Amino acid sequence: MAAVEKRRQAVASAASRAAVAAADSEEDFLRQVGVTEMLRAALLKVLEARPEEPIAFLAHYFENVGLRSPANGGAGEPPGQLLLQQQRLGRALWHLRLAHHSQRTAFNNNVSVAYECLSASGRKKQPGLDGRTYSELLKRICRDGEAPEEVVAPLLRKIQCRDHEAVPLDVFRAGMLTCFVLLEFVARAGALFQLLEEPALAAADRRVAQAALDSLEGALQAGDGANVPAHYLEAGSRLGPDGLALAMQRAAAGRRPCVPMMRDEFLGKAAALFIAKVKPVG
Structure with a gap:
């Protein structure tokens, strides 16, 4: 009985070693x-x-992820460059x-x-x-x-x-x-224009829109010391709603008939405020 038990333990030990070796081999292969x-x-x-x-x-x-492999950008000049x-x-x-x-x-x-x-x-x-x-x-x-x-x-x-x-x-x-950052800035400017827009005209009162742009420019001035464009986006997002509402209220109270401001013009002026802060390459 003792001999049988020894053989059984030897077989189990060999199987265990084989399993460990196989696992190591598989891990090595994957690595x-x-x-x-x-x-x-x-x-x-x-x-x-x-x-x-x-x-x-x-x-x-x-x-x-495939095109990042050497085979897709390697030593040769592949056809269809x-x-x-x-x-x-x-x-x-x-x-x-x-x-x-x-x-x-x-x-x-x-x-x-x-x-x-x-x-x-x-x-x-x-x-x-x-x-x-x-x-x-x-x-x-x-x-x-x-x-x-x-x-x-x-x-x-x-x-x-x-x-x-x-x-x-x-x-x-x-x-x-x-x-x-510019794309997000323009998207936020578009959302702001929607608040100013008169749906029947698909345009905003020029004086009110300009008041909003002036307030936005004032908020951007806070980022003059920053070199990262994202800081300007953050400055614009902190545009005080009370100050903006007051500026537009004043513009609306004193407004007279004028040419309305269209969305494209508003977005162009808002983007120009941002772009003026960007340092050119070189």
Whole structure:
């Protein structure tokens, strides 16, 4: 009986060692092919973005993560370079939208990944980002944000780079942040205009609208010492409702017949107040 028990223990011990070895081998395999690191990165992205639908978020993440691999931007000059460039732009945009710009750490991490997606890596090019690609991404962000072209054009002229100019990461990060903040600023200005608008005319009284713009400009002055565009957005959001209401009330009390202000004009003037605070590239 003792001999049988010893053999049974030996078999169990060998099976246990085999299971441990198999587990170690599987773990090593997953680590070697990059799956472990990929899953870790995906989970970190979920924690950063905290999406409402995590499973859908992960599905989109794994669908879009492929083009960042060396096989899709490696040593050779792949055919269909233009198509590949558009794919990289789409990939960069996807990463930039993973977190709101107010989530500064997550947003900056995503900016770095987007920069990596767009960096040239062909045999005839040094790693880095050229001004043409950077400027194209700025235009895509503004176009997808549905801001009027005449509103964003002055900003793009300020922060674009020359086509063949090398764009460092800090310039890239500042440009991305500025575009996203401008889009949100314009959206808030649009919401403000809705409060002033006379529905029957689809326009606002010019004096009342100008009073609102003057109050907005005064709020933005508080951000003169700040170098980050988001500070101007925060200054505008702190626009005192009492002060704004009083300014509009005074304008309305003394108003005489005048040409109404349309939405596009109001948004253009509001955006100009913001853009005046943005430092040009270089």
